[in-house]
Amino acid sequence: MSSESIDVTRPSVARMYDFLLGGTDNFRPDRDACRQLLTMAPNAREAARVNREFLERVVHFLAASGIRQFVDCGAGLPARRNVHQIAQRVAPSSRVVYVDNDPHVLAQGRLMLETNRRTTMLGSDIRRWRNLLERPAFARLIDLGQPIAVLFVSVLHCIPEEDDPRSIVHGFAESLAPGSFVVTCQLVSDEGALRDRVTDFMVRTIPGGWGRVCSRQEVRRYFTSARMQIMDQICEVSRWRSDGEGPLLGDVGQGLMCFGGVARIV
DSSP, X not given: OOGGGOOOSSOXXXXXXXXXXXXXXXXXXXXXXXXXXHHHOTTHHHHHHHHHHHHXXXXXXXXXXXXXXXXXXTXXXXXXXXXXXXXXXXXXXXXXXXXXXXXXXXXXXXHHHTTOTTEEEEEOOGGGHHHHHHOHHHHTTXXXXXXXXXXXXXXXXXXXXXXXXXHHXXXXXXXXXXXXXXXXXXXXXXXXXXXXXXXXHHHHHSTTSOOOOBOHHHHHGGGOOXXXXXXXXXXXXXXXXXXXXXXXXXXXXXXXXXXXXXXXXX
């Protein structure tokens, strides 16, 4: 996708996340929006870090467990260590499909992947997940008859409620071979007023590109498909198979948290 289609005059979720992670692939509107967010939720930067570390940890775990196919839904901008780099370091034969509908993400992702034949960046909206699974470019790398890890890390809160993000997760789960995995991680807060403030701000800041901050119980409902077998626990994700170093956001009990887990498809 051409750079002409990239709007740098308005914030994007991907560039805001990049800024919170300490990246440089962002612009003044993104930074200004993040600064406003941080006045409402001062630990938003820490939540972004915890989210990214969970992604890195879970991809390494799944690759070490034998998974060789990964689909990263809502991939976002390239970061320090990306899914294909982690998975292919464990097993060079690992194949990765990144999925996003942000033109900036697509441009940067395709530039990063242009020499890696076992990866691709697909421009697609995961709300139309059936179309994604039928695309020849998807089938070139991903065999639906073999185990796959589908990652929904920091993307489900970007989907408006009327599009039913839970049905997207369950739709993917029903399409996967036994032995596959579904990973989710979403922004939550135990404070109802904060959930409403952040949701309202992000809906106004990213029109059409935000859902809402949920409660922990709402995220647990993503794991209610009969085919899902929860591994370990659904939790504040700094606790998931962590070495215990660094702060645990779940100990704070205030502000934003990243809540989710991993389910095996049976």
